[in-house]
Amino acid sequence: MCLNDKPYSQALHLLAIWENLLPSTPQFRQREVLVAAACGVSFLLCVPYSIQGGIHLYTIVNSYMDRLVFTLIIISTIPFIVGYIKQEVWYIPIERTFMSLWYGLVALISSVLMIYYFALYVYPHPVVAHGQRWAERLGWFIATAPIALGLLGGAVHALCAQKGPLKQHVLQSLRSVTFNASYDSNEFTSGETVDTVINNTSASPESQEPVYEKTGTEVFIQPMEDAEDPENV
Secondary structure (H helix, E strand, O other), rough: OOOOOOHHHHHHHHHHHHHHHHHHHHHHHHHHHHHHHHHHHHHHHHHHHHHOOHHHHHHHHHHOOOOOHHHHHHHHHHHHHHHHOOOOOOOOOOHHHHHHHHHHHHHHHHHHHHHHEEEHHOOOOOOOOOOOOOHHHHHHHHHHHHHHHHHHHHHHHHHOOOOOHHHHHHHHOOOOOOOOOOOOOOHOOOOOOOOOOOOOOOOHHHHHHOOOOOOOOOOOOOOOOOOOOOOOO
């Protein structure tokens, strides 16, 4: 927000956008391009606040933008939990359980506290007048649009990133994704993954026995025909 009196929050928002764009868009790896794009979008978003009724629009946006932020907290923690559950190679079950429990509890506690805060301090105080229900609908649209558009954009991006026809993309996205079995624990050491080394228990005992290479030296034993008989000696 261009009228926000807390510029550090803008820096945090820009940093969050930066960290989310870097892995998915290689063309934004250059810092100058990413900063220019973020500044351009921020400028376009601030244009409506410069009109005659901009201060009223700012009041609505400032009051409704953070009302569903607890939903974003829960949604952002789901990939971490699913990722730790699927990592059957690099983490033992107790580590995956504690990591998933930690992220789940942190998201749940934060969401409960924010819901309690909004229910106690925000919702009892109306932002718009009784006859301005259109402004209230506009505020809730502003609150829900980032979540809905984010989920829709993520789904479209996931479908377009896959290969094949669109019908195959939709059917494949509805199926359960299994962990790639080609990643074996023997391919990574504890120094490379910075994790606990897990012994491969699925290997058969025959594969663990040492294999000796065959040498090229051959030994022939010939019978001693000219040897004297010990009885005749």
